[in-house]
Amino acid sequence: MLKVKNLSVHYGGMQALSNVNIEVKEGEIVSIVGSNxxxxxxxxxxxxxxxxLTNGEIEFLGNPMAKVEAHNRVPLxxxxVPEGRKLFPIMTVEENLLLGSVHPGAKKYRQETLKEVYELLPRLKERxxxxxxxxxxxxxxMVAIGRALMSKPKLLMFDEPSLGLAPVLVRDLFNIIKQIxxxxxxxxxxxxxxxxxxQIVDRCYVLENGSVTIEGTGKELLNNDHVKKAFLGM
Known part of the structure; x- marks a missing residue:
């Protein structure tokens, strides 16, 4: 579904990514882990x-994405789901959700998708x-996740979804991701x-200093000595 080839990105005079290669197959859960x-x-x-991009390629469903603007990637x-949620604070829950379905491909399914979101995240219906x-x-x-689902995604990317959440909520969050x-x-x-x-992913890439250093299945990385030492405190 997604192929990233030799991707490099510079900004602020620094190199943030260097020759990154990853792929995500349809139906997978793939994680990117690494330190701040x-x-x-x-x-x-x-x-x-x-x-x-400084250089490299991104392909989605076999199509090059380099010249596709950000707002045109959502309908594709x-x-x-961005880090920090990025909600519209003085709008209601439902108004935030509906903003996820403004493009024509999602808008025609808006009520059907809203019902699905409320079934997956019943607290949002209450709120x-x-x-x-x-x-x-x-x-x-949950609102940020629901809003993203309203866009009818094929590839849903989560950026630090558990940040700032209590442990019991983190467990619920991972269950929701598995259900999605x-x-x-x-x-x-x-x-x-x-x-x-x-514990929940099919495959994982470890990103260190802007480069992929390790890749493998979730189980392989749980048993990897470097991952244990660097990320699991073992």
Whole structure:
């Protein structure tokens, strides 16, 4: 579904990514793990069209994406749940959700998709008329996920979804991600909660200083000595 080839990105006079190669197959959950500053968010933003490439290629469903502007990637099925949620704070939950379905391909399924989102995330239906800024952090993250689902994604990318959430909410979040995958949406997951991430993913890439240093299945990386030492505190 997604191929990233020899991708490099510079900004602010620094190289954020260097010759990154990854691929995501349809139906997979693939994670990108790494420490702060490793380039994980830059990679997701490059795929979303929010960062200009220095060199390299991005292909989605066999089509080159370099000249496709960010807002035109969403109707193609490339959708991001951004770090920090990025909700519209004085709009209601439902208004935030509906903003995810403004492109024609999603708009015609708006009511059907909204029903599916409320079934997956029932708390949002209870809070549908509540202003977003008054929600808890966990509820706001659910709104961000629901809004992304309203766009009818083929590839759904999560950027640090568990950031700032209590452990019990993190467990719920990972269960929701697994359910989204079961519903047929391919997932790319950038996450610092490495242990829980590796337990649910099909494959994983380790990003260090802007380069991929290790790749393998979740189980392989859980048993990798470098991963244990660098990310699992073992």
């Amino acid at each position: 500053g490793a380039g994980k968010t830059t990679l997701i933003n490059a795929i979303s069209g929010l960062r200009t 099925g490339v959708v991001q 549908s008329t509540q202003v977003a800024k008054t929600l808890s952090g966990g509820e706001q993250q 995958s079961k519903n047929g949406i391919t997932i790319m997951l950038v996450e610092q909660n490495v242990k829980q991430t590796l």
